[in-house]
Amino acid sequence: MKFKHWLLFLLFFTLISAVFSQEKKVLEVEIKGAKKTKISFLRNFLSTKINTTLDSTILEKDIIQLKRLPAISHAYYQISHNYDNYYNVLITVEENLTITPDINFWTTTNKQFAYKLGLYDYNFLGRNIAFGGFYQNNRFDSYAINFSAPNLFSRKWGLKINHQNWKSEEPLYFKDKSANYVYNNISFEVLGVHQINFENQIQFGFNLFKEKYQYLSGFTDPEIPQALNLNKTLFKLVYTFDDLDYLYQYVCGFKSVLYAQYVLTENDYQNDFYIFWNDFFYYKRIGEKGNWANRMRFGLSSNENTPFAPFALDNNVNLRGVGILVDRGTGSIVWNTEYRHTIYDKNWLTIQTNLFTDFGAWRNPGGEINDFLKSENLHMYSGFGLRFISKKIYNATFRIDYGFRVNNNQNDSRGGLVFGIGQYF
Incomplete structure (x- = not known):
């Protein structure tokens, strides 16, 4: 046996x-x-x-x-x-060719000529390191230096270091009145990067920055200072879920990016505050030449009645055609949707047409959640555009869009052109 x-x-x-x-x-x-x-x-x-x-x-x-x-x-x-x-x-x-210039020309709100010149290598030393910077003149001198090495220490661990000295003329809103200030932000940022797995990544770290405001013109009040110099510390967490797949200019799948920040500040005009927002992206191929693209953003911050509210209503950020820094709020809901259709596709160049609708709603500083439903806080633009895409150079997409107002919000611009490098989202 x-x-x-x-x-x-x-x-x-x-x-x-x-x-x-x-x-x-x-x-x-x-x-x-x-x-x-x-x-x-x-x-x-x-x-x-x-x-x-x-x-x-x-x-x-x-x-x-x-x-x-x-x-x-x-x-x-x-x-x-x-x-x-x-x-x-x-x-x-x-x-891809990864050494690319960053060149932009535009006119400021005062109709003055402005420009931005930069150079970035997105594959520095052949190791997926992004390194570069820019100089900008919009009546004021700005510059930045950026270093990003997501695989610096290992396949899953990396580091980002950024320094920026930014100056611009920006409007601050005091209920129905506004004033123009020179805004200066000087910051040093260090972030750790960890690739958890195929779909999930986190970034975490801190940003030490100084904000300066200098009055230029517009509304004044004895209670509102004409100059501010604020030291702040920002703690940041970015969580990314990425399930996107790419075929040259075509994208399909879902992606979510959560940004959470807490800012410590010591001054008489602003308390410590939090801010978070989440971007949800959804892309779907339509036939052989079409691509439906969507971005939904929801964000909230500490709800203080302050002209320094963090969520801006702006051409280049959320609603194409609305204007530059039109308004600010302590909450934001934005939906961008567009259909991209390829009309020309050869070895190195692709041209796409674009039909889009951008919708957004804001919460007023110190306001209520139902501010999102008030007609004066609802903004909607639709339009069309073109994309000229190099298939051999990273992020070499030149876009031009024209957006026009759809809803009856008479406080909004009727529409306008928006230029940029890279897809809008």
Whole structure:
């Protein structure tokens, strides 16, 4: 009996071993097409490694992760049998040109000429490091230096460091009156970056900054200072869920980004305050040449009756056609939806037409939640535009939109042109 038991055990063990020995193994991972990007970086970035089990699901995720890198415009893989249960994996990448200028020209509210000149490398040293800065003159001198290395320490840990000295003329609103101030923000920011898994990432850290306000023109009041100098500390958390997939200019899937900040300040005009907002993105392919894109933003901050409310109503941020820094609030609900259709697509250039509607509602400083439903706080614009997209240069999308007022809010601009670099969202 014992002999039979041992024989059955050996047969069972042999059968199990044979089954498991048939698992497909990765013998070699070859990467082609990378010129500037370091092959060693890409190997460490991938989850598919030599001597691991060949898993098509993991490979698909690797390809999506690669296409999310600024340096990679497209990627795909091939599997070939080597011997026994060992296979070779060939990953081919198409690189973007990642050294790009940041050039903008516009006129200020005083009809004066303004410009912004910058240069960024989004694949510095071939290791997915973004490094660069800009100089801006809009009657005032501004500059910034930015460093972002999400894989600096390992595949999942990185660092961001930013310094900015920003000056601009901005309106502050006091109920039905306004005044123009020179606003100056000098900041130093340090953030840790952690890739939790394929879909989830967090950023966390602090920002030490100084805000200065200097009165220029407009409404005055003895209780309102004509100059302010405020030191503040900001603690920041950014949580990203990203399930987007890219095929050149086309995007599909869902993405959510939560921003949470708490600001410590010591002055007589503003208390410590919090602010958070969440951006929800949804993209869907429509046929071969269409793309439906959506962004929903909801945000709230400490609800103080102050002209320094953080949520702005602005052309370049939320509603195309409304104007520049039209109003401020302590709460914001915005929905941007647009249909993009490709009308020209060759090796390096794509041209898209664009139909959009932008809707937004704001809570007044010190107001109530039902401010979102008041007609004077509701704003809606629709319009059309063009996109000129380089398929070989990262973020090289020149956009032009014309938005016109849809609702009957007579306080809003009738409409206008909006220019920019990169898709609106």
